[in-house]
Amino acid sequence: MISPGRQVNSLYWASGIVSICGIIFEVLFGALGSYILGDGVKQYTLTISLFLTGMGIGAAISEKVTKNLILSFVWIEYAIGLIGGFSAFILFGVTAYLPGGTDALVLYGITLIVGTFTGVELPVLIRKANEIGVSLSRSTARVLFSDYAGGLAGGLLFVFLLRPQFGLVKTPFLVALVNVGIALWILWLFRSQIKHFKIHAFFGIFFLIILIVGVLFGEQTAFRFEQRLYQDTIVHAEETAYQRIIITRNGGDTRLYLNGQLQLSSVDEHRYHEALIHPAMSAAEKREKVLILGGGDGAALREILKYDDVKDVTLVDLDPRVVQLAKTNHFLLDINQRSLFSPKVDVLHQDAFQFLESHKGFFDVIIIDLPDPNNEALNKLYTFEFYSLVRNHLSPGGTMEVQATSPVFAREAYWTINKTIQSTGLHTLNLHVDVPSFGNWGFVLASREEITEDEMSVMVETDFLTNDVLSALTAFGKDEGPPKEDVEVNTLINPLLLELYESSWKFY
Numbered sequence: 001m002i003s004p005g006r007q008v009n010s011l012y013w014a015s016g017i018v019s020i021c022g023i024i025f026e027v028l029f030g031a032l033g034s035y036i037l038g039d040g041v042k043q044y045t046l047t048i049s050l051f052l053t054g055m056g057i058g059a060a061i062s063e064k065v066t067k068n069l070i071l072s073f074v075w076i077e078y079a080i081g082l083i084g085g086f087s088a089f090i091l092f093g094v095t096a097y098l099p100g101g102t103d104a105l106v107l108y109g110i111t112l113i114v115g116t117f118t119g120v121e122l123p124v125l126i127r128k129a130n131e132i133g134v135s136l137s138r139s140t141a142r143v144l145f146s147d148y149a150g151g152l153a154g155g156l157l158f159v160f161l162l163r164p165q166f167g168l169v170k171t172p173f174l175v176a177l178v179n180v181g182i183a184l185w186i187l188w189l190f191r192s193q194i195k196h197f198k199i200h201a202f203f204g205i206f207f208l209i210i211l212i213v214g215v216l217f218g219e220q221t222a223f224r225f226e227q228r229l230y231q232d233t234i235v236h237a238e239e240t241a242y243q244r245i246i247i248t249r250n251g252g253d254t255r256l257y258l259n260g261q262l263q264l265s266s267v268d269e270h271r272y273h274e275a276l277i278h279p280a281m282s283a284a285e286k287r288e289k290v291l292i293l294g295g296g297d298g299a300a301l302r303e304i305l306k307y308d309d310v311k312d313v314t315l316v317d318l319d320p321r322v323v324q325l326a327k328t329n330h331f332l333l334d335i336n337q338r339s340l341f342s343p344k345v346d347v348l349h350q351d352a353f354q355f356l357e358s359h360k361g362f363f364d365v366i367i368i369d370l371p372d373p374n375n376e377a378l379n380k381l382y383t384f385e386f387y388s389l390v391r392n393h394l395s396p397g398g399t400m401e402v403q404a405t406s407p408v409f410a411r412e413a414y415w416t417i418n419k420t421i422q423s424t425g426l427h428t429l430n431l432h433v434d435v436p437s438f439g440n441w442g443f444v445l446a447s448r449e450e451i452t453e454d455e456m457s458v459m460v461e462t463d464f465l466t467n468d469v470l471s472a473l474t475a476f477g478k479d480e481g482p483p484k485e486d487v488e489v490n491t492l493i494n495p496l497l498l499e500l501y502e503s504s505w506k507f508y
Helices: 004-037 040-064 069-085 087-097 101-131 136-187 197-227 270-281 299-304 319-326 330-336 352-358 376-382 384-392 411-422 468-471 497-503
Strands: 233-239 244-250 253-258 260-263 289-294 312-316 345-348 365-367 395-401 425-436 437-446
Touching: 004 087, 004 101, 004 136, 004 233, 004 289, 040 101, 069 087, 069 101, 069 136, 069 197, 087 101, 087 197, 136 197, 136 233, 197 233, 233 319, 244 319, 244 330, 260 270, 270 299, 270 352, 270 365, 270 395, 270 425, 270 437, 289 299, 289 352, 289 376, 299 312, 299 330, 299 365, 299 384, 319 330, 352 376, 352 384, 376 384, 376 497, 384 395, 384 411, 411 425, 411 437
Parallel strands: 289 312, 289 365, 312 345, 365 395
Antiparallel strands: 233 244, 244 253, 253 260, 395 437, 425 437
């Protein structure tokens, strides 16, 4: 039999470790919601709120736990381990096989349940420490310290180790193993106080085996679930520190997805990238120095390198894995034509906003090929403040061009981006093109001087653009042009674009 002092210390250690597991599950549910349901800020807000609400419910329920406190703690950890461990696996399965909207209900339900069980943990441990002989104030302080310190450790582990190294499916299984392992450890230490100890230990070992099987094979099964979310065969999938990268292949069509959002299709990406690059390149007075913000797949860079007078290209993309993949994956190399290996290109892995704040140079052409503003982090890159920084890096006679979502599907969002660019003092020219895999897509061309259609021409070899087509890109139908009600400027303080974007795309 172990001494009371050792028993109490084991409870403090257990509280710290299960707190690490709890915070990992909490942020994991937010990450799952962000990936599967979109809108990271909304999903993190909802999941964290539900988790905390569950903890409050659990704390209230803990008053009803009056019998063997150790055994109650053990089975609470078993429950958290099983439900939390299989959470991502279940969610991918539900998303693949059940109607839309069911995945959200399942995610929120799991979050609330795991949060509730987590809320029971600490009161039970505090009462057990008090039962052993530690004063209530001291046991509460020690357990809460372990809880808060464990919370910090859990958050850091998830961000810097678990998500980038093990992904969204394997991580919960690994964390669940810790929950069940802690339960078995406490069960062993207090075995003299447990009736039918061997039965409870048997269940714990059985649950461990199930979770180990989940670690070994759950990701492969979940991958098959994920495959159903894409119409083509997945040929590459990975979780980076910033996003989930998927490459699919069907016949001759290669498609790149970031966080479930289509970035390009090899059968028609030339339409998108030619419309993004050549209007700005042809309208600029010179093209020696070019900046690309985003575009880590190398396709926009491929078009820029067609101009012999380009001497230096700086490409800024946050995620180094996207660029590395574009330099090694043979499907992407076929698309970008090895553009990232050009000696003219300097690749930086940095946030675009921070790059513009710290960089002192000027560029003749600036291309902004960033994902749509579907979360707060990306919305920042569509604000007055951001476009002001872009303007300040334009050389005299320089041009910038921005991918600006669809004027058909997200009409108000498109014209809000245009108005925001104009608010920095730049003149704009609006363009759009039909890209079969995307639909009708819009761009904003801007310069300190007014731009006319006559200043644009096709100067290099293209697969789609001609001078006549280039001129036609500026023609907008009645239901694509500026809305009757004037749009506002998107700013860091008033990020109205995010809501406009979400409301526009929810039916598509």
